[in-house]
Amino acid sequence: MDHFVYREGRLHAEEVPIDTIAERVATPVYVYSSATLERHFRVFDAALAPLDRLTCFAVKANANRSVLATLARLGAGADVVSGGELGRALAAGIAPERIVFSGVGKTRAEMAQAMEAGIFQFNVESTAELVALDAVARAFGSPAPVALRINPDVESGTHEKIATGRRDTKFGIPWDEAMAAFALARRLPGIAVQGVDVHIGSQLTRLEPFATAFTRVAGLVHELRAAGHAIRTLDLGGGLGIPYDREGEEPPSPAEYGAMVHRLAEPLDCLLITEPGRLIAGNAGVLLSRVVHVKEAAGRRFIILDAGMNDLLRPALYGARHEIVPVVEPVADAPRTPADVVGPVCETADRFARDVPLPPLEAGDLVVLRSAGAYGASMASTYNGRDLVPEVLVRGREMAVVRERRDWRHFLSFEPPAPWLDLDKNAPEGSQ
Numbered sequence: 306m307d308h309f310v311y312r313e314g315r316l317h318a319e320e321v322p323i324d325t326i327a328e329r330v331a332t333p334v335y336v337y338s339s340a341t342l343e344r345h346f347r348v349f350d351a352a353l354a355p356l357d358r359l360t361c362f363a364v365k366a367n368a369n370r371s372v373l374a375t376l377a378r379l380g381a382g383a384d385v386v387s388g389g390e391l392g393r394a395l396a397a398g399i400a401p402e403r404i405v406f407s408g409v410g411k412t413r414a415e416m417a418q419a420m421e422a423g424i425f426q427f428n429v430e431s432t433a434e435l436v437a438l439d440a441v442a443r444a445f446g447s448p449a450p451v452a453l454r455i456n457p458d459v460e461s462g463t464h465e466k467i468a469t470g471r472r473d474t475k476f477g478i479p480w481d482e483a484m485a486a487f488a489l490a491r492r493l494p495g496i497a498v499q500g501v502d503v504h505i506g507s508q509l510t511r512l513e514p515f516a517t518a519f520t521r522v523a524g525l526v527h528e529l530r531a532a533g534h535a536i537r538t539l540d541l542g543g544g545l546g547i548p549y550d551r552e553g554e555e556p557p558s559p560a561e562y563g564a565m566v567h568r569l570a571e572p573l574d575c576l577l578i579t580e581p582g583r584l585i586a587g588n589a590g591v592l593l594s595r596v597v598h599v600k601e602a603a604g605r606r607f608i609i610l611d612a613g614m615n616d617l618l619r620p621a622l623y624g625a626r627h628e629i630v631p632v633v634e635p636v637a638d639a640p641r642t643p644a645d646v647v648g649p650v651c652e653t654a655d656r657f658a659r660d661v662p663l664p665p666l667e668a669g670d671l672v673v674l675r676s677a678g679a680y681g682a683s684m685a686s687t688y689n690g691r692d693l694v695p696e697v698l699v700r701g702r703e704m705a706v707v708r709e710r711r712d713w714r715h716f717l718s719f720e721p722p723a724p725w726l727d728l729d730k731n732a733p734e735g736s737q
């Protein structure tokens with residue numbers, strides 16, 4: 306359920322008619338609904354109650370400061386995967402003691418930054434990382450709080466590019482090396498082991514892979530405790546999927562997920578950490594775009610938008626589908642004919658949909674790509690010299706531009722020319 310609905314024939318984001326956002330900010334632009342973000346966070350978090358828990362939003366799904374701050378006010382922590390995300394989470398008002406740091410390639414500089422900040426937990430993914438973190442923490446003068454991310458070797462049944470729980474991926478410590486890694490961690494004076502971590506992938510649409518992985522991890526917690534390790538935290542990662550379009554699979558509800566987690570986690574008496582990203586932000590955002598041209602070629606109808614793969618990469622990267630709907634509600638009996646919806650970028654992969662039935666659309670019409678609030682703006686680039694896409698946050702009747710559009714002039718402003726090229730006299734109008 307989200308807050309993007311038609312009222313009197315116009316699509317609204319909460320109380321704001323979406324066409325007014327296009328007028329004020331121009332297109333393409335991401336539009337987020339505060340009410341939807343809040344609702345999703347509350348529903349997910351409540352599904353885990355009354356377990357002792359820390360629900361850490363996965364910042365990589367949507368790193369906008371106002372989005373993070375909206376969630377922080379509800380008590381969300383953050384799961385970060387870089388020093389940059391750590392900085393953003395702190396700047397959004399998320400307390401360091403609610404931040405966990407994941408990722409296979411943390412640098413020593415990032416480890417030091419996180420030690421300095423005083424984060425709650427490092428999710429360590431290899432013995433090499435353990436040894437490096439030990440050195441950083443000893444130089445810092447206090448041990449680093451650590452959970453070891455274990456790769457449970459399960460098939461998550463999701464797209465291969467977002468599956469992380471099989472042993473042939475780069476993620477986590479191999480299952481059969483887990484006990485040895487914990488034994489090593491105990492010997493390192495700069496490491497204070499506190500927990501076990503697992504994350505098996507994203508956009509999971511079935512409960513079984515989670516249940517399989519979490520059952521294995523619960524077994525490991527018992528084994529570790531028997532070997533004398535004090536395991537106090539259990540981090541189950543993120544990954545619960547969302548419905549993207551009518552044909553796609555219907556993922557389990559947060560309540561079903563919560564009941565399963567509860568059954569497995571409760572007897573362990575740990576602080577339960579989760580890292581949902583997509584589930585919180587995915588359906589809380591749309592990408593608003595305008596039709597630039599309609600082109601008929603080779604018997605196909607191409608709807609060419611002013612948004613491209615640089616703004617929303619998921620279809621090109623994972624073959625992901627986003628439902629596309631016009632901002633002006635089509636009349637009930639409007640004919641629907643198949644169309645390819647594409648962007649302006651010079652790549653064949655710059656296609657949002659193929660052969661989707663769409664009502665009549667003309668140049669100048671507005672459409673939204675739904676469910677674009679996660680892994681949308683956070684993956685955007687300026688490829689093809691395009692603007693960095695802006696972001697708008699809506700709350701009731703209010704709207705705010707929470708990331709401004711940036712065009713080529715801005716990017717040129719920090720591309721100092723090599724001095725021997727004598728470029729200054731060619732400085733473009735309006736650049737500095």
Ligand SMILES: *Cc1c(COP(=O)(O)O)cnc(C)c1O
Nearest residue numbers: 363407507543544580581582583
């Ligand atoms: C990406 C990621 C998440 C979030 O995944 P979602 O599918 O968006 O919930 C959580 N934890 C880790 C370690 C991740 O890499």
